[in-house]
Amino acid sequence: MSHYTEDELSAYALRPDAIEDRESVEQHVAACGDCRDTLDVIEAFDTALHDPLPWEVAESMPPRREAPSALLDQARAIAAEDTYARELVMPLVDSAIRFREARVDEDPRFFTLAVIRLLCKVANGMHERQPQFGLVLADAALSIATKLPASLQARSAWYVGTSWKERANALRYLGRFKESEEALDRAEEAFDGDEHVEPFDLAIVEYGRATLYCQMERFDDAVASARSAAATFHIYGDTRRYLSALLVEAVGYYSVDRDREAVSLLERVATLAREAGETGLLARALANAANCYARLGEHDRATTYYTDAIGVIDGLDMPTESARLLWAMAALKVEQGDYEAGLTGLERSRIELGQLGMANDSALATLDLVAGLLAADQPGRVPELCRVISVTFSSEGMMRSAKKALAYLNEAVTSGDATPETVRHVRSFLEHLPDHPHEEFQQIQ
Amino acid sequence: MGNPAANRRVERVRTLAWKRRVTARRHLRLAASPQVVYFSGRSAKRAHLWWATVTNDQSEFSTAHPLEVLYREHEGLLRSIAQYRYRIPPCDAEALVHDIFASFLERQPDAYDVKAFLIGSINNACKHYWRKREREEPLLPHHELTPNDDEAAKLERWALRLSLGATLARLGGKCSETLRRFYLRDESAELIAQELDTSPAYIWQLLSSCRKRARQIYSAITRSGS
Numbered sequence: 001m002s003h004y005t006e007d008e009l010s011a012y013a014l015r016p017d018a019i020e021d022r023e024s025v026e027q028h029v030a031a032c033g034d035c036r037d038t039l040d041v042i043e044a045f046d047t048a049l050h051d052p053l054p055w056e057v058a059e060s061m062p063p064r065r066e067a068p069s070a071l072l073d074q075a076r077a078i079a080a081e082d083t084y085a086r087e088l089v090m091p092l093v094d095s096a097i098r099f100r101e102a103r104v105d106e107d108p109r110f111f112t113l114a115v116i117r118l119l120c121k122v123a124n125g126m127h128e129r130q131p132q133f134g135l136v137l138a139d140a141a142l143s144i145a146t147k148l149p150a151s152l153q154a155r156s157a158w159y160v161g162t163s164w165k166e167r168a169n170a171l172r173y174l175g176r177f178k179e180s181e182e183a184l185d186r187a188e189e190a191f192d193g194d195e196h197v198e199p200f201d202l203a204i205v206e207y208g209r210a211t212l213y214c215q216m217e218r219f220d221d222a223v224a225s226a227r228s229a230a231a232t233f234h235i236y237g238d239t240r241r242y243l244s245a246l247l248v249e250a251v252g253y254y255s256v257d258r259d260r261e262a263v264s265l266l267e268r269v270a271t272l273a274r275e276a277g278e279t280g281l282l283a284r285a286l287a288n289a290a291n292c293y294a295r296l297g298e299h300d301r302a303t304t305y306y307t308d309a310i311g312v313i314d315g316l317d318m319p320t321e322s323a324r325l326l327w328a329m330a331a332l333k334v335e336q337g338d339y340e341a342g343l344t345g346l347e348r349s350r351i352e353l354g355q356l357g358m359a360n361d362s363a364l365a366t367l368d369l370v371a372g373l374l375a376a377d378q379p380g381r382v383p384e385l386c387r388v389i390s391v392t393f394s395s396e397g398m399m400r401s402a403k404k405a406l407a408y409l410n411e412a413v414t415s416g417d418a419t420p421e422t423v424r425h426v427r428s429f430l431e432h433l434p435d436h437p438h439e440e441f442q443q444i445q
Numbered sequence: 446m447g448n449p450a451a452n453r454r455v456e457r458v459r460t461l462a463w464k465r466r467v468t469a470r471r472h473l474r475l476a477a478s479p480q481v482v483y484f485s486g487r488s489a490k491r492a493h494l495w496w497a498t499v500t501n502d503q504s505e506f507s508t509a510h511p512l513e514v515l516y517r518e519h520e521g522l523l524r525s526i527a528q529y530r531y532r533i534p535p536c537d538a539e540a541l542v543h544d545i546f547a548s549f550l551e552r553q554p555d556a557y558d559v560k561a562f563l564i565g566s567i568n569n570a571c572k573h574y575w576r577k578r579e580r581e582e583p584l585l586p587h588h589e590l591t592p593n594d595d596e597a598a599k600l601e602r603w604a605l606r607l608s609l610g611a612t613l614a615r616l617g618g619k620c621s622e623t624l625r626r627f628y629l630r631d632e633s634a635e636l637i638a639q640e641l642d643t644s645p646a647y648i649w650q651l652l653s654s655c656r657k658r659a660r661q662i663y664s665a666i667t668r669s670g671s
Contacts, residue, residue: 059614
């Protein structure tokens, strides 16, 4: 079906009576979604021209203004300060030792707002790789903030807030959650004390709280913080942060077994992420939705979402995430009773995870395989696989309680008493052990 | 076996080392391990969904968004929001817009959509302006909404009306005048033609081309980040 051009539809919208083949246009538009959409936009625009406000605005608005010289001067001054700060700071930050030795917070040359801003920026990019160094950088920024000349102190609230926020980020990565929360409180306090409080800054603090609360397993707080942050990010048009905050909100629901709320939010995130071309967030939303549906027992939907997620992840060239999704999908097949495909998939996954250096995940996938083999009544390879798991955990520096759990499993396998539930119990314990290192293993009663 | 205190120390070192390795791997992947339903069951309280840890929130302003371009593109819209949505006197509106740009320069936020960020910022500044003058003139209820989807939609509608204002300001005099008479004053093409001493056909043609031009300008103005 050929479409009408925008000009043709515009002519129709302006003067339908003057169109020779008016009836054909109307029939086509009634049946063609694309042309209907184009015509809707044209008609909405024409309707908006009846509104007096835009005309009033137009009258008072000179076509365009150039930036005033005061702002241009400020931009130049900031650029010069940034350049100087970079010259001072950047040679020091490629090595934590060199940075520490430089004692920048004792050298007045570094006592500028631009240096604080730059230190925070460098810290921000450092947390993921070297959180301990990120913390040193944030603390240096905080220390400098207390030593600024009086003229700069008055303008320093936002800088102090940003430094606290970076300290909080570093502490979160280091697993020092309580201190991280305190740092976020200080960040909020500092931002609130600024003359020009920007809700966007406060929303970033709130988002930090949401992720922190997830790690602290305070899921209700995580939901509240994530929701609040998302609302502000939405207002500032920050789609990436908005969707990220919604993802955290969904994690909060999922973690307290509110799977339906989680999955509905995740589907919304997936739709918006797809529209915005945010493929990383799309992949996460799809994978999470798959996990939710799997837990809800809706296996077909879970499979569809896993497949979709794997497709997106493959496009992002993230082999580790792809391997983990294939693992989850194989486990789902076993759950569905499709032992042939499921066990083959788990075998492939445990090898692939091992090849990617994900020893811990590989061992967990092997445990999944063990339980699957027991469920399928194929126990032949189980003792051999259990030995592999013991070796893996030993080389990872296994702790005493993990040894106890694996010994329990080996004993059950040797005596022929092992069941899928036994393996599930041990696996669940081992999986959560890094987050609960002091937990003692309890046998199934 | 052996010295219990020493054994405890060794165990502790192992615990920390294992935990550190696992934690480091998680952070590199930006995701927790997948929920494998068959084995974890509903009793597992720990979240195993993935989330994006967006901590990167600063950027290089000077290279990414030259002030001259930003100012030329958005100053008019921001000032209109202050004047027309919030009824702030013109000279104060101008000062607020100046402050918004000054703050943007200094803080260098990593804005996903610069225009939307600046609009969010001017909305906040305008609310703050009226809060400070509460005794003189209280804030209207629609200014005081807490952030939610509804307010975001309202702000968007306002921004679109103001963008249309900016569009009309950029249109040429003849186009602007013809559209105004036809749409705002509801004058017919025949009447406009008569007053301009020309043919109605010419006016229809003019209306057609001016609308097209206006849509193009509007589209350029409202395009993200422009």
